Amino acid sequence: MTAITIDQFSYAYKNNQKVLDNINAVIEEGSFTAVIGPSGAGKTTLCLAIAGAVPHYYGGSLSGNVLVNGMSVRDTTMPDLAQTVGTVLQDYETQLVTMTVEEEVAFSLENIGLDRGQIATCVKEALAKVGLTGFERKEVSALSGGQRQRLVIASVLAANPKILVLDEPTSALDPEGTESIYQLLSDLNKQYSITIVVVEHETAKILPYADQFILINGGKCLQSGYPAKVLTYMWKHKIYTEAIPPLWQLKLTLEDKTGFQFADWKNEDDAASELRKLIQKEASISA
Amino acid sequence: MQKAAPLTKLILTVFVTIWAIMLQSIPALAILIAAQLLILILSKVSAGIYKGVASLFIFAFLLGGLQYVFSNDIILSVVTALKMTAMTLVFAILLATTRMQDLSAALVTQCRVPYEYAFMLTAALRFIPDLLTESKAIQEAQACRGFSPGGNPITRLTSFMAIIKPLVLKSVSRSETMALSLELRGFGSKKNRTFGSNVALEVRDYAMLALMTAITISLILVRF
Numbered sequence: 001m002t003a004i005t006i007d008q009f010s011y012a013y014k015n016n017q018k019v020l021d022n023i024n025a026v027i028e029e030g031s032f033t034a035v036i037g038p039s040g041a042g043k044t045t046l047c048l049a050i051a052g053a054v055p056h057y058y059g060g061s062l063s064g065n066v067l068v069n070g071m072s073v074r075d076t077t078m079p080d081l082a083q084t085v086g087t088v089l090q091d092y093e094t095q096l097v098t099m100t101v102e103e104e105v106a107f108s109l110e111n112i113g114l115d116r117g118q119i120a121t122c123v124k125e126a127l128a129k130v131g132l133t134g135f136e137r138k139e140v141s142a143l144s145g146g147q148r149q150r151l152v153i154a155s156v157l158a159a160n161p162k163i164l165v166l167d168e169p170t171s172a173l174d175p176e177g178t179e180s181i182y183q184l185l186s187d188l189n190k191q192y193s194i195t196i197v198v199v200e201h202e203t204a205k206i207l208p209y210a211d212q213f214i215l216i217n218g219g220k221c222l223q224s225g226y227p228a229k230v231l232t233y234m235w236k237h238k239i240y241t242e243a244i245p246p247l248w249q250l251k252l253t254l255e256d257k258t259g260f261q262f263a264d265w266k267n268e269d270d271a272a273s274e275l276r277k278l279i280q281k282e283a284s285i286s287a
Numbered sequence: 288m289q290k291a292a293p294l295t296k297l298i299l300t301v302f303v304t305i306w307a308i309m310l311q312s313i314p315a316l317a318i319l320i321a322a323q324l325l326i327l328i329l330s331k332v333s334a335g336i337y338k339g340v341a342s343l344f345i346f347a348f349l350l351g352g353l354q355y356v357f358s359n360d361i362i363l364s365v366v367t368a369l370k371m372t373a374m375t376l377v378f379a380i381l382l383a384t385t386r387m388q389d390l391s392a393a394l395v396t397q398c399r400v401p402y403e404y405a406f407m408l409t410a411a412l413r414f415i416p417d418l419l420t421e422s423k424a425i426q427e428a429q430a431c432r433g434f435s436p437g438g439n440p441i442t443r444l445t446s447f448m449a450i451i452k453p454l455v456l457k458s459v460s461r462s463e464t465m466a467l468s469l470e471l472r473g474f475g476s477k478k479n480r481t482f483g484s485n486v487a488l489e490v491r492d493y494a495m496l497a498l499m500t501a502i503t504i505s506l507i508l509v510r511f
Contacts, residue, residue, distance in 0.1 A: 051471055052471075053467055053470065053471060056470075057467055057470055078470045078471060078473075079470075079473040079474075079475070079476035082471055082472060082473045083473070087468075087471045089464060089467065089468055089471075091461070091464050093417070094461050094464040094465045094468060095464075095465075095468040095472075096413070097406075097409075097410050097413060097465060097468070097469065098387070098388065098409060098410075098413060099386070099387045099388070099409060099412060099413050100386070100387075100388065102388075102483075103386075103387070103388040103483075106388075106483040107472060108472045108473055109481075109483070110480055110481050110482055110483060111472060111473035111474055111475075111476050111480060112473050112476060113476075113479045113480060113481050114481060115481060116481070116482075116483055116485065119481070119483040120483065123483070140413065141413075141416040141417065155472070156472070159472075159473070
């Protein structure tokens with residue numbers, strides 16, 4: 001099943017600057033997709049289009065369409081889309097608008113008119129999903145950066161969206177916090193089959209978790225598909241090569257120099273294991 | 288006091304204000320203030336509240352001093368200071384013993400205040416710690432660039448614009464993002480908004496309201 005279809009989508013903000021140019025992409029239900037590309041490529045605008053903020057909030061002109069669970073974002077209001085798409089903005093701190101954790105998670109549910117019993121149940125479930133059980137009465141200002149990011153995720157999860165869109169969710173976090181947030185997103189993806197779309201310009205961070213990359217540059221979608229396919233494309237066409245994870249730069253260089261074809265390394269352990277086997281094989285041949 | 292409904296506490300603030308206006312003697316006003324302090328102590332509020340209360344007393348003292356300078360009437364000055372203390376102390380009780388979400392729910396569902404106004408109140412309070420943190424960060428950044436406010440108060444005030452300007456610009460930018468995030472979370476949806484908080488009045492609240500009404504009637508009878 002397809003969760004999001006981006007069909008020949010072009011968009012310009014009110015100042016007539018074209019930000020997205022004929023984007024075509026398909027995001028499958030239950031997938032973990034990373035939208036990658038250099039700064040100013042149009043990644044955030046694409047996410048805002050999935051959430052409906054483009055064009056409903058920003059105005060501007062567009063052609064083509066974005067379909068979310070079969071609904072056209074052009075014809076669906078933002079509050080209605082919010083029940084299908086949960087969005088976490090890059091400046092997530094500003095997304096926290098209430099005093100306490102419990103109140104924050106309940107906010108979206110109160111907006112859609114759920115009764116008190118349902119709100120209490122959903123708040124409890126959402127906090128449990130992100131590991132913030134017991135923090136209900138804590139003040140938002142007393143939370144750490146990582147906890148605040150988890151709280152924002154809980155607050156959008158409370159409405160039980162099928163799709164979660166996050167714009168650079170770890171840009172303000174330390175490496176430990178980053179790892180923890182991506183692990184959480186991966187768990188939500190696997191356990192609850194939530195479709196995850198993440199804007200990330202550091203591909204190394206997202207590589208172990210994503211099953212699809214969408215490469216955007218200059219407002220155009222240059223390539224989409226399995227991470228290995230997109231990374232190889234970036235390497236071969238010398239596009240945004242600085243974002244290719246060091247491990248993959250090593251793999252692709254070795255492939256270029258030796259002619260070997262390695263598996264799709266997701267982390268250092270994969271690489272070490274394959275290289276060890278290769279060395280042992282070579283040693284046994286030469287012996 | 289935490290157990291009382293927010294509406295009861297809102298009505299208490301109105302009644303205390305009326306009592307403070309009606310009472311003219313120093314002992315009566317002192318009793319009113321003492322009663323409010325006792326409520327604060329019994330409510331086991333945080334230490335930060337007492338700091339705020341101490342500031343209220345200092346401000347009241349200054350107000351009394353000012354009144355004395357202009358009227359040269361010591362009784363009137365003391366009464367003015369005590370009235371001011373009594374009227375503001377009740378707001379400290381209200382804010383220290385009521386969760387903002389409960390207050391917001393009471394204002395919207397029981398006082399019929401539009402939700403947007405109640406939300407503005409909670410959002411403003413929510414961002415005060417963030418603004419203070421941001422202001423500190425800007426001060427440190429400007430200090431690294433040689434900013435050192437000094438000289439007479441007017442010069443200091445003028446040089447403080449180096450802190451105010453970026454703070455205001457950042458706040459405007461923040462409000463833009465906040466507006467977007469509110470839209471993304473269904474704020475302003477046409478569906479009827481509900482509240483997770485239970486703010487209904489209970490027997491204890493009706494008893495408190497009856498007591499407050501009785502005190503007010505007694506005061507009116509005594510005074511007129």
